[in-house]
Amino acid sequence: MVSPGIVVSVLLLVSTVTANKLDFLLKFLAETERDEASLRYLQERQEVTTEHTVYGPLCIAVSYKLFLNPLSWEEARQACEDDGGMLAIIRDQTVHQFIKDYITEAKLKSSIAQNGKGLWIGLNDKEEEGRYVWVDGEVLDSDDPDTYAPWADGEPNNNEKKDSNGQDCVQLWKSRDFAFDDAYCENVVDKGYICQYTECDPTCAKCA
Template sequence: MKWSWYIFLPSHTVIENTEAKLNDTTRDRDELKEKLNVCGDYSRQGWVHFGGSLYYISSEQKSWQDSRSDCQQRGADLVVINSREEQEFTRQFQKVTWIGLTDRETEGKWMWVDGTPLTMSFWGNGEPNSHDGNDEDCGEMKFLDNENSWNDKPCDIETVWICEKLLSVA
C-alpha cells in the first residue's frame, strides 16, 4: 500500500477574509485603547464613568446658568437624567446640585438642556411649586434621602452642579 501526503493550503479568498478580520480586530483594539486613554484623562480630572457618560461634580458654587456655562466649557452640559438608574447614580454623591432641567422658556413646561421635554421625573413631594410665588425656573437635586429628590429653585442661587458628557459609541 502506498501513502500519499497532501498539503491543503487555504484558498486566496480564505486568506483575504482572515486578513480583513485581523485588520478589523486591530482597528477595534486601537479604538478601544483610545477610549480608555480618554476615560483615564477624564478620570484624573475628577470625572466619574457611569453607563454611556462621564460625570463631573463641581466643588464650587455657581448660579444655574454659570454652572451650565462651566459644563459647556468642559465639552459637556448639565446632567440630563434619563433613567431610574441614572437618578440613583446622581443621588449617591449626596450633594444638593443643579441638574439640566428648566422651565425658563415656558412656565410649567420643564425641558432638559438637550432640548428634550421632561417625560420621566423624580420631583420631591409637592414639587415643582414656585414656593411662596418665587420664580423657581431651575431644577436641582435636593431631597437626597428620597428617590424623588428634585426641587425647583430660583436660577440665580449658587450651588454645586453635575456635568454630563456623553461618550461616543463609535
C-alpha cells in the first residue's frame, strides 16, 4: 500500500517528436483548455481519500505521480511498484522540464524543501560505483553525447561524509533547480519521490 502523502499526477508525452516538443505539450494543453490556469484546473480535479490527496491529471500519454511523503530510495522504489508503476525514468529534457514547470506552477517547492529537499527518481549506481542504471535495466551511458544526464555542478561526487557506503541513489535536487544529484540511499535523509506509469490514466479526456 502506498504510504500517506501528497500525490500529484502529471501525464506527459515521452516519445520522440519534434525539436519543439515542449511547445507541442503547451499547445496541447491550451487546446484542451488546461494551460491558462493549470493549478486551478488541478485543484478543481482534486480528490481526497483516506490515504492521500491527488491533483490532476493532465493528460497526454504517460503518467507521473509526485509523492511528497519522505521515504528512503528503496522504500520509494517498492512503493512505486506496489502502486503499479516504477520510480521515474527521465531520459528526455522535455519530460524533465515539464515536471519542473509543473512543480513550480503547483507551488510544491516549499513542501519538497520540507521533505528531504529532493525527489527520488529511478537511477542508481548501487551495484557498481559510477555505473548508473535505470530501474528498467538500461545503463546511463555518460560517454554518449546524446545521453540526457543533467547533473548538478560537481555531481555525482559519491560523498561519504554521512555514510561510508557513499551516495548511490539519484534525486532531483531542489537546491539545484531539480538537476540530477547522487544522494545517500537510506538512513540519512528520506525524500519524496516520482513514480512512472506506462498506461494512460482512464480519467483522461484524451490520450495520444
